[in-house]
Amino acid sequence: MPKIVDHDLRRRELAEAVWRVIARDGVDQVSIRTVAAESGWSTGALRHYFSTRAELLAFACELVIDKVATRISTTRYVGSPREVVRDVLLQTMPADANRHTEASIAFAFLALGLGDPALARVQRLHFTGMYDLCLALIRDLDAKGLLAPHTATVESLARRLHALVDGLSVHVLAGHLDAEEMIAQLDAYLGELVGQPGTSRAHRMPAPTDVPSARGARGPEDGRTGAHGTGTSSGHRRRRKRS
Amino acid sequence: MPKIVDHDLRRRELAEAVWRVIARDGVDQVSIRTVAAESGWSTGALRHYFSTRAELLAFACELVIDKVATRISTTRYVGSPREVVRDVLLQTMPADANRHTEASIAFAFLALGLGDPALARVQRLHFTGMYDLCLALIRDLDAKGLLAPHTATVESLARRLHALVDGLSVHVLAGHLDAEEMIAQLDAYLGELVGQPGTSRAHRMPAPTDVPSARGARGPEDGRTGAHGTGTSSGHRRRRKRS
DNA sequence: CACTTTACCGCACGATCGTGCTATAAAGAA
DNA sequence: TTCTTTATAGCACGATCGTGCGGTAAAGTG
Structure with missing residues (x-):
């Protein structure tokens, strides 16, 4: 078997590049090429993980x-x-x-x-x-x-x-x-x-309360290692090999 | 003087074509060509009333x-x-x-x-x-x-x-x-x-109440003939001269 | 009539788009 | 080593984009 990459992880990485383009330049600036440039990959590499632009957008x-x-x-x-x-x-x-x-x-x-x-x-x-x-x-x-x-x-x-x-x-x-x-x-x-009381910190109930889940809401575990930070903060720009 | 058209009126007509394209095909389908086709005018005619696409969108x-x-x-x-x-x-x-x-x-x-x-x-x-x-x-x-x-x-x-x-x-x-x-x-x-009363029709006050204006809110009169129906309903597709 | 001014058309240009495609590099299996 | 499979790069194609521009039709003035 040749070089193996985690497809789902790579898809997430590319989706985050989509996010950055949207946040910085607006949603109508999202194209295969701009996302490729933002992520540091080539357009051909993108097509290995998303066969169409619509699929990329839906995933993101x-x-x-x-x-x-x-x-x-x-x-x-x-x-x-x-x-x-x-x-x-x-x-x-x-x-x-x-x-x-x-x-x-x-x-x-x-x-x-x-x-x-x-x-x-x-x-x-x-x-x-x-x-x-x-x-x-x-x-x-x-x-x-x-x-x-x-x-x-x-x-x-x-x-x-x-x-x-x-x-x-x-x-x-x-x-x-x-x-x-x-x-x-x-x-x-x-x-x-609730009653009138404002944001009063009195009558506090320090025990962490259970929060009803929002959806099917699979937890942070779906094959990965848990809360590894899917944050937008991972905005590292990968440098290209050439040019 | 040559043929004179009401520029503001024409701009409104073109803006309504923009609305129809957005409503039917989505905002990312708005281009000079699609709006020209929708309005029945040529792209060149559009440029007589909006020098740029951004100007057209802002007006619409x-x-x-x-x-x-x-x-x-x-x-x-x-x-x-x-x-x-x-x-x-x-x-x-x-x-x-x-x-x-x-x-x-x-x-x-x-x-x-x-x-x-x-x-x-x-x-x-x-x-x-x-x-x-x-x-x-x-x-x-x-x-x-x-x-x-x-x-x-x-x-x-x-x-x-x-x-x-x-x-x-x-x-x-x-x-x-x-x-x-x-x-x-x-x-x-x-x-x-207000008080508890639901949508009860009792206690009605039939006298039309004054409505505080929303903005500078110039009335319907701004040079034109009044309520002539700026409605989307004016969706007449103009036929081209050729082709 | 000719002349001037406006309205309008539609082509052309360069850029960018999505996407198919081939070539190459890399990495385990044999 | 060679072979097989995956990963990635990047070019090419046709379509579409915004926009500039030259040509033509129309309408009023002289």
Whole structure:
């Protein structure tokens, strides 16, 4: 047998090059050649791992979705139930530079999905997973008796929470809000969901709370070594052999 | 003087061709040639009205924003203040086929704006205008004493309403919600803002209520004949002279 | 009529696109 | 060693892109 490379690992590496191109130059700058240049490979090498451009994009889209799902389900959360809910939801929002980049990539794919049914299908799964997560969080608060008196069903509350989270995210991505304001509004909304108490650190419940998984949500283990950092931070530009 | 055409009118006609291409084939199918074919003009004719592709896109983006701003400020609203608020906000949301198309176009531009600072600037103005509109609506409810007891500022309530509106819209555009569910959730949220009463038609106030303008919001008059229907419905395909 | 100005067409250029293809390098198996 | 299989490079093809530009039709003025 000749030189063997981990195909799945290489595909992830190339997908991350797609992310960097999208984050830096916009989604309409993604081409086989630009991704090849960004990753340091040749166009011919790319075709060994993705037979078509659409396949590359679909993989990069799925991967960024998996990335946040994995982070949600592997992060340990501390604090009151309300703080846990807040921090879980913030995992999907542009709360810092890393998540801003991540969210803008996911958002770019979302727009691309308006004209690409294959991408749209992947994204609907993501939305369904996020709604299920919101519903589970709300149900958890309800079971703990922390929800303020309400007339709506928990499903209705979850739908609105989900919409608020995505709406706030879009507003930050569009430059209409900054991250602090976004977080403040999320906090304010959660403050209306539970009793009045603000972000009070009193009444803390230090035991890490279980977080309902967002989707099929396979853990960090799917053949690889665990949390090795799928982060965008691995932006090493490989140098070419020639030219 | 030779043949004179209304430049602004022609530019609008071409921008509507851009909208149709985006709605039918996706934003990445917009090129000078496809827009020329869609509008029935030649590529050379296009260049008489837009010297560059970016200029064409920017104009089409601004125009779709103006279109909803104009509709908001020219529609007469009837019903209780709460119903007025609902109907005003629904003007920007994919509540029916027409508005769905319109919203998907605006959304496509939004993603395009992530990589184009000029477009991003236009869109920030739009978001600011929409926030101001939400704030004015909330203040109107507050002045009428219709707001349920709340601890938050009206600005905070407006921010969250704005985010909910856009979040629900995105969820419909992504195929995650249908229009009815979206409207139901908007209604439910407004039901929490004001007193408990649902969408009850009792206690109606039939006098058309004034709607605070969304932006600089010039009326429908800006040199043209008024409400002549800037609608996407004017999809007449012009036949070429030859070929 | 001729003349001027605007509207419009459509070709041409160079760049870039996705993708098929061949040639070569590398690495274990025999 | 030779052979077989995989990995990678990079060229070539046809299509499409944005845009510049010259030519022609039309409409009003003199």
